[in-house]
Amino acid sequence: MKALVVDDSALMRRQIGDILTRGGLQVTTARTGAEALVRIAQDAPDVVTLDINMPEMDGLTCLSRIMAECPLPVVMISSLTERGALATLEAIALGAVDFVHKPGGTVSTALREQEDQIIAKVLAAAGASVRRASGLRQRLVARRDAIMRAPVRPRPRGGSYGPGHEALTLVGASTGGPAALEDVLAPLPADYPMPILVCQHMPATVTRHFAERLNQCCAMPVEEVRRQTELQPGTIYLARGDADMIVLERGGRLLATVAPSAREHTWHPSVSRLVATAMDTVTADSLIGVLLTGMGDDGARELAQLRRQGGYTIAESEESCVVYGMPRALVEQGGACEILPCPQIAARLERLAFTRMRNMAKGLENTSWAC
Template identity: 45%
Template sequence: MKILVVDDSALMRYTICNILSSIPNVQLQTSRDGLDALEKLHSWQPDVITLDMNMPKMDGMTCLSHIMSDRPTPVVLLSSLTEEGALVTLEGLYLGAVDFICKPGGTVSNGLHSLEEELRSKVIQAAGKQRAAVHATNSPHSEPLPAKEPEPIKVSYDKAQGVTIIGVSTGGPGCVERLVRQLPKDYPQPVIICQHMPETFTAAFAKRLDKVLDLPVLEITGATELKESHIYVCKGDRDCIISERGGKLVAMPTPLDGRFVWHPSVSKLVESGQRTLGGKNLNCVMMTGLGNDGAQEMAKVASQHGLVLAQSPDSCVVDSMPKSLLTLCPDITQAPPEELGRLLYHRTHRFPKEVTNGVN
C-alpha cells in the first residue's frame, strides 16, 4: 500500500508516518504542501492520501479538488475541531474525500498519538475504495428522479404516526444528501439522520442540508418535537432517543451509552423508536459506513413489518453497515441513494396501510 502524507508541519508528517509505518507492506512518502502533493500524485501514484486542510501555497481544499479531477484517489482529511474546520472538512467530504480525522490539539498536535488506531483503520479502509468510484460515490449533486411505479414491498405502518430513521457513518454526507433530495415538501413523516460525527460537524451538516433542501433541517440539541415534512440531525458526541412528552413525539440527545461503540448510536435511536412507536411504524434506511451499528435493531424492525431498506453495497463509500444488515435480512430491498429516497416517497404516499402483494 502506497500512502502519501501531506502536511506543512514536519512534526505532523513525522508523527503520521510513524503511526502508519506499522501497516503491513506499507510504502510512505510525504509532501509539505499541495503543489508537491499533486506532483507526487502523478509521479508516484499513491493508493491513499492523508491531507491536511490548512497549508500554505495551496490549501487542502484546492489540492483535494485537483486530486478528484486529475486522478481520483481515496483521501483521509486531517482537520481541527473548530466550527471553521468542520465546515471546510464537510465540504471536503462532499468534494470526494472518503473520511476525516480530527486533530485533538489543533493544527500541530502531539495528541494525534491518541488516535493511532483510528487513523490506521481509516487509512486502510480508504485504501480499499476503488479510485474510479471515489468521486462518483460521494458526489451529492443529483436531479430528482422521475416518478415511476414502485415494486411491491411488504410493509405495515401508519404514515401519520411513523418516523423515518437514516443510519449512516463513513461517506455519509454526500450519500445522505442524494437520498433526501428525492423527498418532496409534503413528505408525511419526520426524518431523523443519525450520522457518526463530532458535535461541530453535525451542526455544520444540518446547516448545509437546510440551505440546499426544500424541507427544513434542524439539529437535535434538546428535546425537539418531531414534525412531518421536517428533517432532524442527531447531535454529535451524544446519543439520541425518540420518546413521547405531553402527547407529542419528541427526539432528544442523551449521554453516550457505553453499550454501543459508535455515536450517535443508530442502535439506540432505532431501539427507542421501537419502544415508543412499535417497529411497524418505523421506516429505516441503513447507509454507507464502517461497522454494524443499528443492524440488529433494524432487522428486528423488519421482523415487525416495518419498512427497512439498505444502500446497495456497490454504491457505498464503505459497505460494512449495509452488509451487516443484509447478512441478517438478505431479502430487504437495496438500492443506491437516489432510489432509496424515491422508494421512501412511494411507500409513505402510496401504501399507508398494510400491503402484502410482495416480499420484503
C-alpha cells in the first residue's frame, strides 16, 4: 500500500514518512501542491496526507484539484488554531476523508505521541470510499430553504413533550461523519418531534465550527452542548469535542451536559457513553439510535443492548459508508433493526418519530417501535 506525504516542511515530511513506514506503507513525498499532483499522476498512491498551509499552492487548492481530477483518499494535516479548524471543515466538505492535527512545540515528541492514531487514520483512509463532494453545500442549503418554506404540520393534541413523552434520537459518527451528518440531518423538518443528540469524533476546536456549519443547512437549530442544557424537540444538540455528552433528568426535565472524557472509552465524544446514559434516564422504547460511518466500534455494544430492550436502531449500510467500521460492529452484534444507505435514513427517522408522536396523541399504550 502506497502513501504520498505532502508538506512544505522537510522535518514533517520525514517524521510523518517514518511513522507511516513503520505502519507498513510505502512512502513517497512532495513539498508543494503542484509537485503532489505530478506525484499522484506518476505513482498512483493509495492515500495522501496533505498539509493545509503550504506556499505556491495551498492544501485546500491542491485537495480540490485531486478531487476533481483523480479522486483518492486524503488525510489533512492541520493546526489546532481557529483558522486551522475552519480550513479542516472546508477540507472535509471538499472530500477529505479525515484529518490529523499538526502539533505545536517539539514536533518529534508530539508526533510520536500521535503515532498510533496517525497510522490508524491513514490506513483506514486508504481503504475508504471517496465521496465526490462537488456542489454538496449548495444542494444542502437549497434543500434547507425548501424545508423552511414548507408549512409546519400541526402537532396533535396531547403530543406535547413532557413527562412520559420523553423520546430521543441519538446519532454517532466518526471518519466520514461530517458529510454523512449533513445528509441525514438537513432533510429533517423543523418540527421533528424529538431532540437529536449527535456525537461526532472531533476535537473541541472543530465542533463549534461544525455546529455553525450544520446550522446553515438544517431546518432545526443546532447547538453545541457546552453546559447543562434542557432538551427540546426540534433541536439538534452536538457534543463538544474532547469531552463526552451525557443525558440526565433533573426536576422532571430532560437535560444534556458535558462530562470529562472517560478513560474507559477510546473515542470522544463517546457514542457509547451517550447511549448508556440515555438508557439510564429514559426507557429504551423511547430511543432511536443511529450509527453512521467511522472506524472502530464506538456505540455498537450499547446500541445492540438498546435494540434488545425495545429501542429502534439503524446502521448505515456499507455502500454509503466512507469507513464501514462502527456500523459493521453494530450489524455483527445483531444490533441493527435496519441497515440503510445514508440518503434513506432521514426519511426513516421522520416516519418513526411522527408515528410515535401520533400514537402518543391518541393515548395508545403501545408506542414501541416495530423492530
